[in-house]
Amino acid sequence: MASRALTPANEITLLRLVFVPIFAILTVNGDYGLALLVLIAAGASDAADGAIARHFHQVTPIGVALDPIADKILLTTAYVTLSFRAVLPWWLTILVISRDVGILLTALLIILVAGYRPFPPSVLGKACTLVQMVTPLAALAVQIHWTVVTHGLLKACIVTAATLTIASGLHYLYVLRQRYAPHDEEEATAEKP
Secondary structure: OOOOOOOHHHHHHHHHHHHHHHHHHHHHOOOHHHHHHHHHHHHHHHHHHHHHHHHOOOOOHHHHHHHHHHHHHHHHHHHHHHHHOOOOOHHHHHHHHHHHHHHHHHHHHHHHHHOOOOOOOOHHHHHHHHHHHHHHHHHHHHHOOOOOOOHHHHHHHHHHHHHHHHHHHHHHHHHHHHHHOOOHHHHHHHHOO
16 A cells, blocks of 8 residues: 555545535536536546556555545435435435445444454445446436436436345345354353353
């Protein structure tokens, strides 16, 4: 890992945080075309920062922590502002945010009780995040009447995002229980004199 904290990859990640208020302002003002461009640029920066960090061997602890935080802030902002404008349903936004808050609180509890433990995302979690990121893009594309994205496709994205959000949330709970709950054999061994 690189020793410098402010690497080019981390600077790109910080740029993604700059996109957040710009996206929010554009969306609340109903300027969906520019909001879509900002969201696409933010997605491109997400792909670029990781690729640059790996290619130039500049993976840093701050970058590893900052990247998912920037993603979640952008994603939460997208869902809240698009729901505020009635472009996405509130129930989906509440579901997406609740899952993330639940995972975050569980991770914090584990860190407080057992110390830091790496918890890489599962395939289901990655699929969920991908669909959660595509859904606001699809919603904005429908708003600007981009013919490639239909209302039917947007509804499919919403249903898939909701399904994967619930499934991955339950999966994370299951994995956490398997990984960190005391097992019967360990309990029996601990009780023997």
